[in-house]
Each structure stands twice: as structure tokens, then as C-alpha cells.
Amino acid sequence: MASAAGKAAKRLIVRFDKKMVLDPALAAHPPLYESARPWWIKYSWLFAGASLFSSFTMAEASWTQWKRAADPNDPEDAKTGEEWLPQPTWMRLGLGGFQLCAGLGLTALIIALQSRVVRRVRVIPPGVAPTLGNGAEKRLLLQSALDYSRASIIPFSAARLYPGRDDTELVINADGFRGNLWLGTKNAVVDGQAGKAPGEVRGALMAEWGIKKGDTVQIPQNPSAKTKLAKSAV
Known part of the structure; x- marks a missing residue:
């Protein structure tokens, strides 16, 4: 298991400029996932x-x-x-x-x-926006409900997606973050398209991670303990 210091080193915190832009090259790549903050937030x-x-x-x-x-x-x-x-x-x-x-x-x-609720996920392909992390690899940009003018960037391979309790939620377990991150699929926007049902949003996100319907994935019951795993069919 990677140490806490090793995990933290993979996470890059970036800040938006005054126009809320990280890199002009990202304009051609809409967020994979966007969602409004839950009412309680x-x-x-x-x-x-x-x-x-x-x-x-x-x-x-x-x-x-x-x-x-x-x-x-x-x-x-x-x-x-x-x-x-x-x-x-x-x-x-x-x-x-x-x-x-x-x-x-x-x-x-x-x-x-608030920091556990994800409101925006963007996948950055290799070669795009090379100033954001390691430009030679696929990266994942995450913004939580607490992030207004900043975002976290990690290698795509450092994030693992798991199904939630039902079609209305997903869970991301990523290096550099304490605990799991929660994504709601109700009224979410995927690839710039709104109006999708929660199940469609869930399926689109899992497809990005190469998870197909019927696949069996391992859901960590305790992120800090690799031995406590439970299998769940997607």
C-alpha cells in the first residue's frame, strides 16, 4: 500500500485565473460530469x-x-x-x-x-494542457462542492470508480484524498448533455473507467484497509 505521503504527492492543486480558466485547450473538452450542489450544501x-x-x-x-x-x-x-x-x-x-x-x-x-461531494469531473487526454500535471498521461480533474476557484488533478490511473447504493450515486476512491468522494447522478450533465436519467449518467461514467454492465467490481468497505472488500455486480 502506498504511503500517505506518496499518495499526496500525486495530487496537484491548481487555481483558476480571474476568468475562471485553467488552460484554453480545455475549452474543446467539456467536463465529463457536472452537477449542481445538493440543497443541503x-x-x-x-x-x-x-x-x-x-x-x-x-x-x-x-x-x-x-x-x-x-x-x-x-x-x-x-x-x-x-x-x-x-x-x-x-x-x-x-x-x-x-x-x-x-x-x-x-x-x-x-x-x-462539502469536500467529499464532487460537482465537476473533467478527463484530460494525454498531450492536452501539458502544464496541468504530467501532460504525457491521461489525467482527472476534480472539483468538490467546497472548491470555487481551484481544482485537484491526479493521474487517471490513481482514481477508481465504484457503484453507489443505487443508480443515483457513484463513489470515487482516489489517491491523495482522505476517504471516498461522492457523485450524485440526478440532474447531472454528462459530456455537456443534460436531461439524462440517473442510470444513463451512471453508465456513461462507468464506461469511461471501462466498466461494463454486468461486470463485477470490488467496493472497498474501508478505504484504508485493502483486505475488507465486497463484490458487487454492476
């Missing part, structure tokens, strides 16, 4: 903001409003003359810290999920 930053706001609000409430009834038999409580007293510092700090960590963790998860 369109509102993901709102979800992330709500997560942060709610976690900070709950942490602040835990610190300032979490109280206990004063014990009239406790001399220390009696000295304060208050009916309600704050909970011990360690309890308020612990609960507030947990709420903050939960909010930050959920926000990080929302952002990470």
Missing part, C-alpha cells in the same frame, strides 16, 4: 453558523445561568444571602467546554462533507 454555511451560535449560546448559559438552590444549613451558602448560587466552577466549565467542542466538531464535519 447550499445552506451548509448557514448550518455551520447556526451550530456555532447555538453552541456558544448554550456554553454561555451554562456558565452564567446554571445554578443550584442555596443550602440554608451550609454556612458558606448562608453568608451569600442568595437563594440561588452558581454550580461549582468545574461543572460549569466542563459542560460549557463540551458544548463548545460539540459545536466546533459539528461545524468541521459540515465543512468536511
Whole structure:
């Protein structure tokens, strides 16, 4: 198995210019796959903001409003003359810290999920746009839902395509990426053609990888463990 450093070395991050162009030569090669961002991604930053706001609000409430009834038999409580007293510092700090960590963790998860959703795939033939990676080989350009002005380029041979749970999705396992990448086939555009059914989109993409209907492919259950494989007929 290739090391993490070896995998990362195969991935090239490129940035678009002000006109959102990587190389003029790519104009003659439309993306193999394009899809709009799923609805939940369109509102993901709102979800992330709500997560942060709610976690900070709950942490602040835990610190300032979490109280206990004063014990009239406790001399220390009696000295304060208050009916309600704050909970011990360690309890308020612990609960507030947990709420903050939960909010930050959920926000990080929302952002990470965006990077796993692919919105554009472009196959670059050998000899085309030689400045993008190794021009002598076939390359794959990937843009996730989180990529606005940049894209990732890897050798085509470093990416493996697998069927998803049904006709509406596909999975790419590629060197240089953590975990699998998800492609939705509903309302997707293939080779510049819109209006195709999910099954047609799925078939066109799998054909690019040389996978035919009826072929048996191995789907990794855990990308980091080659021994855990399950066979599934396409």
C-alpha cells in the first residue's frame, strides 16, 4: 500500500485565473460530469453558523445561568444571602467546554462533507494542457462542492470508480484524498448533455473507467484497509 505521503504527492492543486480558466485547450473538452450542489450544501454555511451560535449560546448559559438552590444549613451558602448560587466552577466549565467542542466538531464535519461531494469531473487526454500535471498521461480533474476557484488533478490511473447504493450515486476512491468522494447522478450533465436519467449518467461514467454492465467490481468497505472488500455486480 502506498504511503500517505506518496499518495499526496500525486495530487496537484491548481487555481483558476480571474476568468475562471485553467488552460484554453480545455475549452474543446467539456467536463465529463457536472452537477449542481445538493440543497443541503447550499445552506451548509448557514448550518455551520447556526451550530456555532447555538453552541456558544448554550456554553454561555451554562456558565452564567446554571445554578443550584442555596443550602440554608451550609454556612458558606448562608453568608451569600442568595437563594440561588452558581454550580461549582468545574461543572460549569466542563459542560460549557463540551458544548463548545460539540459545536466546533459539528461545524468541521459540515465543512468536511462539502469536500467529499464532487460537482465537476473533467478527463484530460494525454498531450492536452501539458502544464496541468504530467501532460504525457491521461489525467482527472476534480472539483468538490467546497472548491470555487481551484481544482485537484491526479493521474487517471490513481482514481477508481465504484457503484453507489443505487443508480443515483457513484463513489470515487482516489489517491491523495482522505476517504471516498461522492457523485450524485440526478440532474447531472454528462459530456455537456443534460436531461439524462440517473442510470444513463451512471453508465456513461462507468464506461469511461471501462466498466461494463454486468461486470463485477470490488467496493472497498474501508478505504484504508485493502483486505475488507465486497463484490458487487454492476
